[in-house]
Amino acid sequence: MGDLMKLTVVPNSLNNLDEYIKIGADAFIFALKGYCSGYNLELTLDEIKDIRDTYKDIDIFVAVNKNIFNGELKSLEEKLIELDKFNIQGILFYDLSILNIKQRLNLNIDLVWNQTHMVTNYDTCNYYFDKGVKYGFLAGEITLDEIKEIKAKTHMGLFANVFGYPLMSYTRRHLLKNYFISNGKEMNKTEYLITNNNEEYKISEEENGNSIFYGKLLNGSIIIPLVSLDYVVLNECVDVELFSKVLDLFRKLVDTKDVNLVKEIDSLVGDYRGFFFQKTIYKVKKNG
Amino acid sequence: MVKKVELLSPAGDLERLKIALLYGADAVYIGGQEYSLRANANNFSIEEIKEACDFAHSLGKKVYLTLNIVFHNEDLNGVYDFIKQVVDAKIDAFIVSDPFIIKYIKDNFDVEVHLSTQGSTTNLESVKFWKNERIDRVVLAREVSIKEIKEIYDETGIDIEVFIHGAMCTFYSGRCCLSNYFTNRDSNRGGCAQICRFAFDIEDNEKKFTMATKDLNMARHIDKLIEAGVKSLKVEGRMRSPYYLATVMSSYRKIIDNYYEGNLTEEIIDREEKILSRVANRETSTHYYLKEADHNDQYYTGRQELSNQDFLGQIISYDKENKILTLTQRNYFKEGDYVEIFTPSGNTYSFIIDEVYNEKMERIEVARHPEEIIKLKFDIPVEKDSMMRVKVD
Numbered sequence: 001m002g003d004l005m006k007l008t009v010v011p012n013s014l015n016n017l018d019e020y021i022k023i024g025a026d027a028f029i030f031a032l033k034g035y036c037s038g039y040n041l042e043l044t045l046d047e048i049k050d051i052r053d054t055y056k057d058i059d060i061f062v063a064v065n066k067n068i069f070n071g072e073l074k075s076l077e078e079k080l081i082e083l084d085k086f087n088i089q090g091i092l093f094y095d096l097s098i099l100n101i102k103q104r105l106n107l108n109i110d111l112v113w114n115q116t117h118m119v120t121n122y123d124t125c126n127y128y129f130d131k132g133v134k135y136g137f138l139a140g141e142i143t144l145d146e147i148k149e150i151k152a153k154t155h156m157g158l159f160a161n162v163f164g165y166p167l168m169s170y171t172r173r174h175l176l177k178n179y180f181i182s183n184g185k186e187m188n189k190t191e192y193l194i195t196n197n198n199e200e201y202k203i204s205e206e207e208n209g210n211s212i213f214y215g216k217l218l219n220g221s222i223i224i225p226l227v228s229l230d231y232v233v234l235n236e237c238v239d240v241e242l243f244s245k246v247l248d249l250f251r252k253l254v255d256t257k258d259v260n261l262v263k264e265i266d267s268l269v270g271d272y273r274g275f276f277f278q279k280t281i282y283k284v285k286k287n288g
Numbered sequence: 289m290v291k292k293v294e295l296l297s298p299a300g301d302l303e304r305l306k307i308a309l310l311y312g313a314d315a316v317y318i319g320g321q322e323y324s325l326r327a328n329a330n331n332f333s334i335e336e337i338k339e340a341c342d343f344a345h346s347l348g349k350k351v352y353l354t355l356n357i358v359f360h361n362e363d364l365n366g367v368y369d370f371i372k373q374v375v376d377a378k379i380d381a382f383i384v385s386d387p388f389i390i391k392y393i394k395d396n397f398d399v400e401v402h403l404s405t406q407g408s409t410t411n412l413e414s415v416k417f418w419k420n421e422r423i424d425r426v427v428l429a430r431e432v433s434i435k436e437i438k439e440i441y442d443e444t445g446i447d448i449e450v451f452i453h454g455a456m457c458t459f460y461s462g463r464c465c466l467s468n469y470f471t472n473r474d475s476n477r478g479g480c481a482q483i484c485r486f487a488f489d490i491e492d493n494e495k496k497f498t499m500a501t502k503d504l505n506m507a508r509h510i511d512k513l514i515e516a517g518v519k520s521l522k523v524e525g526r527m528r529s530p531y532y533l534a535t536v537m538s539s540y541r542k543i544i545d546n547y548y549e550g551n552l553t554e555e556i557i558d559r560e561e562k563i564l565s566r567v568a569n570r571e572t573s574t575h576y577y578l579k580e581a582d583h584n585d586q587y588y589t590g591r592q593e594l595s596n597q598d599f600l601g602q603i604i605s606y607d608k609e610n611k612i613l614t615l616t617q618r619n620y621f622k623e624g625d626y627v628e629i630f631t632p633s634g635n636t637y638s639f640i641i642d643e644v645y646n647e648k649m650e651r652i653e654v655a656r657h658p659e660e661i662i663k664l665k666f667d668i669p670v671e672k673d674s675m676m677r678v679k680v681d
Contacts, residue, residue, distance in 0.1 A: 179583075192497075214469050280479070
């Protein structure tokens with residue numbers, strides 16, 4: 001993949017696409033209606049086609065990230081066949097049914113391996129690359145050093161989240177609905193804040209289940225001068241005014257790699273770096 | 289002769305492995321000291337894996353090794369040597385989630401590879417993908433229904449393994465990193481801290497928000513799973529006790545055998561369900577197998593998990609001449625208590641304890657001390673490793 005890092009926005013609505021393009025967005029990711037989890041905005045095929053036709057110079061990716069069940073396969077296949085005609089840059093997929101359908105039908109559309117927490121090593125990137133998957137969307141739980149090593153050892157194009165509330169978990173269960181039913185209460189919205197040990201988390205309910213997001217806002221601006229990725233992704237999770245400012249600074253940062261811009265972004269949205277500089281552990285005792 | 293469905297047990301160490309196999313498991317799954325999703329279980333050294341395989345194979349049974357972490361770059365060092373050593377130890381299959389490992393094993397060794405439930409395989413098309421990748425068996429996601437299992441089996445004919453008993457993840461396997469964010473422990477590399485069992489405050493509501501699920505229990509529906517084409521019935525719990533494994537294996541063994549013999553009755557299922565419900569003391573459900581999981585499948589009401597003191601002792605020998613059994617005490621019991629002994633070969637004997645003796649055959653009336661050697665008069669010879677428990681009505 002080339003050295004040009006593309007600034008990618010996951011928008012909350014269609015209202016501000018022009019402004020974001022004007023500021024410097026190179027690409028958008030839209031969730032396919034009914035086949036996604038964790039996105040605030042989901043679009044139908046027609047809406048995606050309209051956007052493609054309207055914004056011809058912008059890269060458009062479509063996310064299909066829910067777990068798929070047998071009863072959904074036929075409809076999924078039909079949608080993939082349609083998307084294949086749209087001249088979009090790719091589909092972000094979680095479920096391997098999508099890769100199998102692409103192979104079976106010999107679809108031309110590019111795929112982005114987007115198994116959220118599982119894109120964590122170069123060998124598996126290479127495995128999917130050899131299967132015809134062009135891009136991988138790196139897990140949010142790996143370090144910058146790991147990202148650099150993956151970048152060095154795979155030909156796969158790489159995406160990474162650099163701005164937004166990190167997704168921690170996803171379930172098919174309707175945890176909020178269940179909670180309110182069991183308490184005999186009305187659930188009057190689809191997002192709630194839950195708190196443990198003075199830390200806040202956002203839980204979001206949708207048709208396909210529940211997603212839980214970390215309460216701290218990831219600001220990964222610091223990695224941009226340090227590693228070259230294909231697409232760096234900013235989620236529109238703050239108000240439009242602030243997001244526009246952040247996007248503008250990221251644009252400048254991508255173009256100049258000026259580390260002083262990192263401080264400016266920090267001053268706006270804080271400096272939570274996720275796992276970029278924090279390695280996870282998994283053994284809490286030595287085996288005897 | 290009809291090939292019976294496989295009963296697959298967890299085993300956290302050699303003792304548990306032997307108990308599980310003796311009590312009716314056809315195969316066990318274990319973790320090595322690296323690369324498994326129970327990083328903090330005791331797990332098996334290469335020498336122990338070899339011993340486990342030798343023991344299982346001597347009984348005509350199998351051992352599978354979990355190699356199902358989501359690999360990071362640093363985990364790649366050494367994994368190839370590890371796989372070779374495990375193959376040399378005569379493992380019967382690897383349980384894997386990371387696809388490059390699947391390819392590596394299939395390219396280099398003549399050994400089965402089972403796709404871990406960590407892959408969250410929920411549909412026919414995904415199974416076809418894995419079948420093309422030479423996967424021998426798919427452990428389906430715990431979110432699929434029996435109807436979907438049958439559809440998958442009918443169209444692919446692949447070996448299907450499903451969970452039938454034990455704790456459940458609230459989230460899709462592989463799609464939960466709560467532990468990473470709360471404790472810096474990597475859930476996809478075996479560090480899960482079970483954050484889904486925490487209680488949370490929730491805005492605008494006084495009652496705590498929890499997301500824990502009830503355990504899974506499919507004792508009443510084993511016939512449906514078999515008829516859907518399932519080839520292996522898996523029990524969760526590599527960190528569970530030997531008594532738990534003995535009880536669960538024994539119950540499911542009875543259900544499976546009676547099913548194939550045409551003798552499975554409501555009475556048998558009722559009794560085994562009762563036994564199973566006592567051994568873990570958690571409420572259970574069938575979750576997604578029969579319907580969409582809902583609020584009845586979760587712990588949203590206050591839950592009491594009482595300490596279980598059913599397990600009274602493990603038999604270590606039987607003196608045929610004097611008709612005395614010797615056991616190690618595990619929970620308090622006394623003369624006059626109504627108890628039962630269940631054996632690896634599937635027999636259950638109920639009786640009232642007449643006289644309790646210590647190791648020196650001095651009458652003590654009460655067995656109070658864990659691990660104390662106790663002797664009881666008992667007319668029927670029982671096998672070593674039989675278990676004594678409180679009588680289940």
